[in-house]
Amino acid sequence: MSKFPLTVVGAEKLRVELQHLKSVERPAVIQAIAEARAQGDLSENAEYDAAKEKQGFIEGRIADLEGKLSNAQIIDPPRWMRMAASFSAPRSNWKTSNRAIPSRIRSSATTRPTSSRARFQSHPRSHAR
Numbered sequence: 001m002s003k004f005p006l007t008v009v010g011a012e013k014l015r016v017e018l019q020h021l022k023s024v025e026r027p028a029v030i031q032a033i034a035e036a037r038a039q040g041d042l043s044e045n046a047e048y049d050a051a052k053e054k055q056g057f058i059e060g061r062i063a064d065l066e067g068k069l070s071n072a073q074i075i076d077p078p079r080w081m082r083m084a085a086s087f088s089a090p091r092s093n094w095k096t097s098n099r100a101i102p103s104r105i106r107s108s109a110t111t112r113p114t115s116s117r118a119r120f121q122s123h124p125r126s127h128a129r
Contacts, residue, residue: 006072014072018065021058029055 006014029051036048 003071003073004068005075006068007077008074011069011072011074014065014069018062018069021062021065025058026055026062029058 032051033048033055036042036045036051039045039047042048
């Protein structure tokens with residue numbers, strides 16, 4: 001599998017979520033499944049179905065987080081930002097000014113539309129005969 005960049009803060013957030021899922025959510029859903037089983041018939045037990053669905057979601061999320069953390073390449077954001085800035089366009093091009101917008105677009109955006117009455121009055125055929 002290929003590595004993907006992950007910041008130190010992002011990796012820590014994923015580790016915290018993984019730890020919470022393993023230590024809090026997983027035992028809670030196992031307890032809920034055990035309680036639903038104790039009630040009897042599982043074929044008509046909505047609580048059992050909901051607990052099993054939640055267990056599937058939690059187990060899938062745990063697998064996803066473990067996969068992301070195992071394939072992550074921890075990066076240093078300030079160093080990464082310096083590298084990106086050195087390969088990008090000069091800072092003067094980053095700013096948007098009126099000079100960067102073509103004049104035909106700038107003029108059409110700044111002019112006010114004429115009213116329909118003024119348009120008809122200026123048309124040569126709109127004058128009385």
